[in-house]
Amino acid sequence: MGAAEELVNQIVLQNDVIDDENYLACLPDEAKKILKSLASKWENVLDANALEVIPLKGAMTNEVFQIKWQTKEGEMSRKVLVRIYGEGTDIFFDRDNEIRTFAFISKNGQGPRLLGRFAQGRLEEFIRARTLSAPDIRDPSISALIASKMKEFHDLDMPGSKNVYLWDRLRNWLIEARRLSSPEEIETFRLDIMDKEISFLENELSVSPERIGFCHNDLQYGNIMLDEVTDSLTIIDYEYASYNPIAYDIANHFTEMAANYHTETPHVLDFTKYPHLEERRRFVQTYLSSSGEKASDNEVQQLVDEVEKYTLASHLLWGLWGIISEHVNKIDFDYKEYAEQRFQEYWSKKNNLLSHDRSSNDNVSLGNGQETLASTLNEKRGKSHRISKKLKKYLGLGFFRSKR
Template sequence: MTIKTIEFLKGCFWEELKDVLASVASDLGDAIDDMDALEVIPLKGAMTNEVFQVNWPTKNGDVLRKVLVRIYGEGVELFFRREDEVRAFECMSKHGQGPRLLGRFAAGRVEEFIHARTLSAVDLRDPEISALVAVKVREFHNLRMPGPKNVVLWERMRNWLREAKYLCSLKETNIFCLDNLDGEINMLEKKLYRADQEIGFCHNDLQYGNIMIDEETRTITLIDYEYASYNPVAYDIANHFCEMAANYHSDTPHVLDYSKYPGVEERQRFVHNYLSSEGNKPSNAEVEQLVRDIERYTLANHLFWGLWGIISSYVNKIDFDYKEYARQRFQQYWLKKAALWDSLSSPEVNGSGIF
């Protein structure tokens, strides 16, 4: 452990965590004789939680046991209910999705360490990997999770907007145009609605750091379900496309490059793979309709993560320029809205009538 890591853990909950790790080790058939011999490795890329890999030798001494320790970020109760996230995590495990839950403590939990690598920003552009991701996302959307199957996107954004207004100064409220966003959210909820749109269990944070691949089996695993909920599947795929503008492992992880947003052919290919994943052969019209819906839902994504950035700047201590990130997301919203406005405003039969 580095000095910084030791100070962080000991300053928070080290004694409680040691007891949990000892219990986890026992459940796995190990015994940790010397807690000071634990190897703790901070993992980079997380923007909500602190994440660590913890290693200890197994009984035969030749193999290291690895687990993942997740320390919950400060202020996350403003974004989601932790009990809902843990319930989803446990349910995902039962569905064979993601890592197993090994132990819990007040400030976090211990998870199974997945022996796969996290994708990089570049991986998202690899056609083979992208096709695998599309299939996994479709599988995720088809999960049947407990609780109501209601769309939470719009209520969540309204709650976040109220919180952002409360936290921001008058100057910041004006800079981010927060007083205008109630109307924008209402407009989007009305314009983006389709009576026949598909609602699925969405991950809602499909950045590359939450997608892992087993290099041997080529199996994709989605991790980190803090924001998972039922939403339009077009919104979730739009989130994935928007995340292609980010590289959270660069020297400037908050800077977004929208020249990397996928082009039309790349989006069509992803959607075709997504719709084909269950052996169906989608028509060109089905592919084009979903591509069109996804493009419109990028607007909701920019508002969603812009508000997240503002709130995070006040409650999260992770080294990340949240306000600049928020500024870029809002800027992109207004730019894309201008480009998409005609399609949002023009008459179009949507299954329930006319926009």
């Protein structure tokens, strides 16, 4: 689940104030050494040791900081981005593969430059553009830019395997979710039958021919930056990127419209904000026509239908992500409740979206499954949840109230 200056928010702990020394203390020594080495080579920086550290709100996988230095009068300040990998997040992706992807995309002019690496993270070029907000991705003009940029991204000829990774990722994350979860959690989230759901979905959705492309797989608003001077977009953060059906990537983007990660309750999803049919058709039309040849109505409708079905896979994937993150990540975000909402949406939409009424063995019917899950989960919310959140904040278990 951005790096724009207007989304920079100070960390809020008990007294709502933390001095610059404490911000600086968040950075590993190795990172500070690289930062000072970089700044010492820039002639317009007044003091390479006098770096300002500003945490960026909205991160849910990593901790992200903007670093800036004072420069000579009249010159633009120097800035870089530091990304510190979240604890336990190597479960989700191969960091070496992510760096190779980052370097390739940067070389092809599609993203920020890699400025350095350290054991717990990396340094990136700071892009002087604004990160999109939640309402932005519903704006027709910006949505059209996103559709065209997504097509450009999908067409990248990334070195390495071009096999679909979605289904392996789902199965791998399910294994981890089961390993980390208590018997009660396994029962509540129905993880004991989830392998059958994944196989069922794979069988239903893997139709031939299927368009495969290099997908971002996490195209939420915070991972898209807009240069308002040139009206150009940059897609950032490639941790989850891999080859997948393009319908899945578009579906995932649509489901992210239900989220706003810069509120007091960033985990809460509002699926009434899911794009309506005309919005979805307009996006797909722009996507398919961005190469120059206008897509036919049949082509548009076919992809719109495929996208709708792949929203189910998105709900399962991020539901599993939420369960795992609840156990391994200390960032202050209610991962468990986020997972609850994703799974509920899966069960409530499953039968309506699939072409015929089939289910894997041992699965409960749509109505019973959705009602059972919802009632079980809702019983666990309320007062105990509020107490838990207060304890978290009191004990300082997370600097960020913030899928990035």
